[in-house]
Amino acid sequence: MMALLETKNLEVFYGDFQAVFGVDFHVNEGETVAIIGANGAGKSSFLKALSGLVKSRPDGILLDGKPVGGKPAFDMVKSGIALVPEGRRLFPSMSVGDNLRMGENGKSGDRGWNYETICDLFPILRERADQLAPTLSGGQQQMVAIGRALISNPRVLLCDEISLGLSPAAVKDVYAAIAEIKKRGTTIVIVEQDLNAALSAADRIYCFLEGKVSLAGRADEFDRSQILAAYFGS
Ligand SMILES: Nc1ncnc2c1ncn2[C@@H]1O[C@H](COP(=O)(O)OP(=O)(O)OP(=O)(O)O)[C@@H](O)[C@H]1O
Numbered sequence: 001m002m003a004l005l006e007t008k009n010l011e012v013f014y015g016d017f018q019a020v021f022g023v024d025f026h027v028n029e030g031e032t033v034a035i036i037g038a039n040g041a042g043k044s045s046f047l048k049a050l051s052g053l054v055k056s057r058p059d060g061i062l063l064d065g066k067p068v069g070g071k072p073a074f075d076m077v078k079s080g081i082a083l084v085p086e087g088r089r090l091f092p093s094m095s096v097g098d099n100l101r102m103g104e105n106g107k108s109g110d111r112g113w114n115y116e117t118i119c120d121l122f123p124i125l126r127e128r129a130d131q132l133a134p135t136l137s138g139g140q141q142q143m144v145a146i147g148r149a150l151i152s153n154p155r156v157l158l159c160d161e162i163s164l165g166l167s168p169a170a171v172k173d174v175y176a177a178i179a180e181i182k183k184r185g186t187t188i189v190i191v192e193q194d195l196n197a198a199l200s201a202a203d204r205i206y207c208f209l210e211g212k213v214s215l216a217g218r219a220d221e222f223d224r225s226q227i228l229a230a231y232f233g234s
Contacts, residue, residue: 002065004029004187005050005081005156010060010069012045012211019045021211027156032178032188034198034219037208038231043191044086046208047158050189051083052076063155077106080155084162086191088145090133096144097129103148111153112184118147121177139170146177150186157181159190163197175201195227209233 003026012020020042027033035043049056052073061069068079077083082103090099100115119126122143128136133144142162149157159178163171171194178201182188192198198205199219207215207230215222215230 001028003027003062004064005189006062006065007046007050007060008062010046010049010056012042012049012054012056014045014054019211020049023208023211023213025206025213025216027187027189029187030182030185031203032182032190032201034202034205035189035191035208036193036195036198036205036227036231037214038193041208042211043208044160045211047083047160047189047191050076051081051158053083074106077152077154078108080108080153082106082108082149082152082154082157084142084145084149084157084159086160086164088141090141090144090148092132092134094133095130096125096133096136099133099144100125100147100151103151106152108155109153111155111186113150113153115151118151121150121180122147137170138166139173142166142170142174143177146174146181150181154186156187156189159188161191161193163192163194171197195231199227207231 006026007023010020010023023046037043048054052071056069058067058069063079100118124140125143133141162174175197202219205219206213
């Protein structure tokens with residue numbers, strides 16, 4: 001089976017500084033894959049390369065086997081790779097509804113996601129549609145960020161640290177939504193520092209350590225000590 005999205009020997013540089021070293025990664029259609037790792041391990045840099053926010057070699061990233069690496073971010077969204085960025089990055093002077101609709105500009109097909117189906121997934125957003133985004137709670141803002149990416153009908157949804165700074169109850173809600181999005185067939189890649197959240201959501205995991213993959217496999221294949229060793233290095 002051909003992977004939906006794959007990286008081959010992917011590298012990310014910021015000037016002379018190398019953040020990601022030769023990462024081989026894939027996600028199959030319908031899968032949820034989690035990338036775990038400590039602060040600075042290169043997880044966000046990897047997702048930024050996948051979403052075109054940092055440069056990479058054309059043949060470092062393959063979508064359906066075709067090279068897409070190095071394309072600008074808007075082209076990546078248009079080809080079906082949408083990012084929920086770390087820290088949400090909502091438009092603060094816009095309403096919840098308008099934030100969601102902004103994502104329609106990147107529409108890459110029709111996989112059943114539109115304003116109404118997203119509000120069915122997150123009913124609170126329908127209630128709050130006319131409020132300014134910053135008036136929502138952190139968890140609700142995260143729902144807006146997920147909805148804004150989802151409304152582009154991506155083939156792959158990339159989520160960067162969606163549990164960061166949220167209460168345990170909000171983390172639970174956000175991950176319940178991720179499970180529902182997966183159930184409806186969307187392929188998902190999450191970057192997550194919360195091990196428990198990652199392991200329970202993902203079919204497979206990759207652990208990053210100092211810009212390299214230190215462990216990869218099915219989420220249920222490793223015991224905690226193996227994962228911690230790959231996470232912290234030992
Ligand atoms: N814009 C940038 N310019 C220079 N170096 C950067 C830049 N962004 C990240 N880095 C460096 O790249 C390395 C990897 O950072 P990255 O943010 O990808 O890690 P991470 O695993 O996502 O960590 P975090 O969970 O803190 O986001 C770090 O050493 C970081 O300092």
